[in-house]
Amino acid sequence: MAKEGEDDEREPHLMVSGKALVKRFGGVAAVAGIDVEVRRGESFGFLGPNGAGKSSTMRMIACVSPRSDGELRVLGMDPETDGPRIRARIGVVPQLDNLDVELTVRQNLQVYGRYFGLSRAHVRAKAVELMEFAELSDRADDQVEPLSGGMKRRLTIARSMVNDPEVLLLDEPTTGLDPQARHLLWGRLYQLKQQGVTQIITTHDMHEAEQLCDRLVVMDGGQIVAEGSPSELIARFSTREVLELRFAPGEQDGQINHVADLAGRHEVLPDRLLLYADDGEAALEAAHARGVRPVSTLIRRSTLEDVFLRLTGRSLVD
Numbered sequence: 001m002a003k004e005g006e007d008d009e010r011e012p013h014l015m016v017s018g019k020a021l022v023k024r025f026g027g028v029a030a031v032a033g034i035d036v037e038v039r040r041g042e043s044f045g046f047l048g049p050n051g052a053g054k055s056s057t058m059r060m061i062a063c064v065s066p067r068s069d070g071e072l073r074v075l076g077m078d079p080e081t082d083g084p085r086i087r088a089r090i091g092v093v094p095q096l097d098n099l100d101v102e103l104t105v106r107q108n109l110q111v112y113g114r115y116f117g118l119s120r121a122h123v124r125a126k127a128v129e130l131m132e133f134a135e136l137s138d139r140a141d142d143q144v145e146p147l148s149g150g151m152k153r154r155l156t157i158a159r160s161m162v163n164d165p166e167v168l169l170l171d172e173p174t175t176g177l178d179p180q181a182r183h184l185l186w187g188r189l190y191q192l193k194q195q196g197v198t199q200i201i202t203t204h205d206m207h208e209a210e211q212l213c214d215r216l217v218v219m220d221g222g223q224i225v226a227e228g229s230p231s232e233l234i235a236r237f238s239t240r241e242v243l244e245l246r247f248a249p250g251e252q253d254g255q256i257n258h259v260a261d262l263a264g265r266h267e268v269l270p271d272r273l274l275l276y277a278d279d280g281e282a283a284l285e286a287a288h289a290r291g292v293r294p295v296s297t298l299i300r301r302s303t304l305e306d307v308f309l310r311l312t313g314r315s316l317v318d
C-alpha cells in the first residue's frame with residue numbers, strides 16, 4: 001500500500017489513476033464510470049464534444065468537486081482526504097480565465113503565489129521568470145483588463161505555474177483564441193512538457209488534441225469510447241486518407257450506391273459524402289471511371305474528427 005500522502009509506491013509513474021470513476025448531478029451521470037491513467041511527463045487529453053463530461057472529470061482531479069463513486073488517486077493521494085496536499089503540487093487553468101482584472105500582470109502572479117504560502121522574495125523572482133515565459137514582461141505593470149484574450153490566457157497559464165506544479169490541468173486552453181494566439185500558446189505548452197511537466201488537457205478541438213497530446217481518451221456521454229495516441233487512434237479507427245465528394249443539390253442520395261463500394265467505409269454528411277480509403281486518388285479515379293461527377297472533391301488525411309465520427313456517428317462540433 002502507498003503511505004498516506006505520498007506517491008503511490010507501487011506505481012510512482014502514475015500521476016492520476018481513476019477506476020470506475022463517477023460524477024453525478026442529481027440523477028444524471030456526467031461521468032459514468034471511467035477508467036483513466038495519466039503517466040508522469042506525458043500530455044494527456046480528454047477529447048469530446050460539449051457535455052461529454054471532460055470538465056467534470058477535470059474538476060474531480062483538481063480536488064474541487066468530490067467524486068460520486070469509484071476510485072481516484074492524484075499523485076498517489078486521495079482527493080477526498082488529501083485535497084490541500086494535492087492542490088499544492090498541481091496547477092489549474094480553468095475553462096474561463098479568473099484573473100483579477102483590476103490588478104497588474106505582476107500583482108496577479110504575486111498574489112496567487114502568496115496563496116501557496118511562498119515567501120515574498122521567492123514569489124517576486126518567480127513572477128519575473130513567469131512573465132518572461134508568457135512573453136508579458138513588457139506588460140508587467142499594466143492592468144489585466146485591457147490585455148488581449150491570448151495574453152490573458154498566457155497569464156492564467158503562467159499563474160498556474162507559480163508553485164512549480166508537477167501536473168498542469170488545462171481546461172480548453174485555447175478555446176476562443178485566434179490562430180496566431182493559439183500557436184503561441186501551444187508553443188509554450190510544448191516548452192513546459194519539455195521541462196517535464198505532466199499535462200492534462202480537455203478540448204473539443206481535434207487539432208489541439210493532435211498538436212498537444214501524446215495520448216488521449218475520446219469521451220462521449222460520460223463514457224470513454226476510445227483511448228490511444230492520435231496516430232494509433234487514426235490507424236485503428238480510420239484509413240490513411242479520406243475522399244470527400246460534394247454533389248449538386250439533391251444529387252447526393254442518388255450517387256451513394258455508385259461509390260460506396262470504392263472504400264471499406266463511407267459516411268453520409270448533409271453536405272458531402274466521405275469515402276474512407278487508404279489511397280484517395282485511386283478511389284477518385286475509380287469514381288470518375290464510373291461516370292460519377294461531383295461538383296467538388298477533396299483528398300485529405302484522416303483526423304481525430306474521423307475517429308469520433310466513426311465511433312459515435314456524430315461530428316465533434318455537433
Ligand SMILES: Nc1ncnc2c1ncn2[C@@H]1O[C@H](COP(=O)(O)OP(=O)(O)OP(=O)(O)O)[C@@H](O)[C@H]1O
Nearest residue numbers: 025029030048049050051052053054055056057204
Ligand atoms: N454543476 C452542474 N450541475 C448540473 N449538471 C452539470 C453540472 N456540471 C456539469 N453538468 C452536466 O454534466 C454534463 C457534463 O458536463 P461537462 O461540463 O463535464 O462536459 P464537458 O465535456 O466539459 O463539456 P464543455 O465543453 O461544455 O465544458 C453536462 O450534461 C452538464 O450539463
